[in-house]
Amino acid sequence: MTDAPKKMLLVAACALIDTDGRILLAQRPEGKNLAGLWEFPGGKVEEGETPEETVVRELYEELGITTRIPCLAPLTFASHTYETFHLLMPLFVCRRFDGIAQGREGQAIKWVRPQALRDYPMPPADEPLIPFLQDLL
Numbered sequence: 001m002t003d004a005p006k007k008m009l010l011v012a013a014c015a016l017i018d019t020d021g022r023i024l025l026a027q028r029p030e031g032k033n034l035a036g037l038w039e040f041p042g043g044k045v046e047e048g049e050t051p052e053e054t055v056v057r058e059l060y061e062e063l064g065i066t067t068r069i070p071c072l073a074p075l076t077f078a079s080h081t082y083e084t085f086h087l088l089m090p091l092f093v094c095r096r097f098d099g100i101a102q103g104r105e106g107q108a109i110k111w112v113r114p115q116a117l118r119d120y121p122m123p124p125a126d127e128p129l130i131p132f133l134q135d136l137l
């Protein structure tokens with residue numbers, strides 16, 4: 001017997017890189033699924049949005065960071081089956097942005113050195129992304 005097909009969820013995420021080559025991770029707040037895990041800022045691509053527009057919007061909403069679409073470079077993507085949906089998540093990198101990142105939705109944030117990424121438990125979809133960032137930085 002085959003399982004019913006799962007809904008495809010398109011989420012756009014971004015690795016913000018600071019001038020020291022550290023990457024910003026945000027901790028998923030209590031009450032959400034995967035609470036406590038560290039993830040890249042981002043969110044669901046809304047109707048009528050491009051993934052780049054989603055990232056620009058989410059960086060501002062979640063962190064108070066402003067950037068522009070030309071400052072986003074595609075790095076890799078995650079494709080992972082969760083229990084109730086299949087996640088497809090392009091990951092951009094961004095080194096040019098304005099503002100001081102703050103967790104505006106109550107989430108903890110942390111600037112993490114590439115070699116320390118494995119010290120922060122991440123959603124299973126994110127784990128294969130780590131070597132791409134380590135190679136880049």
Ligand SMILES: Nc1nc2c([nH]c(=O)n2[C@@H]2O[C@H](COP(=O)(O)OP(=O)(O)OP(=O)(O)O)[C@@H](O)[C@H]2O)c(=O)[nH]1
Binds near residue numbers: 012033040041043
């Ligand atoms: N932003 C982000 N989401 C991720 C990452 N890895 C990963 O599996 N996800 C999953 O992708 C989905 C992102 O949706 P979201 O952040 O917009 O939604 P959410 O669960 O906070 O719910 P809500 O915004 O509807 O309250 C979640 O199911 C989340 O668990 C990641 O690195 N960044």
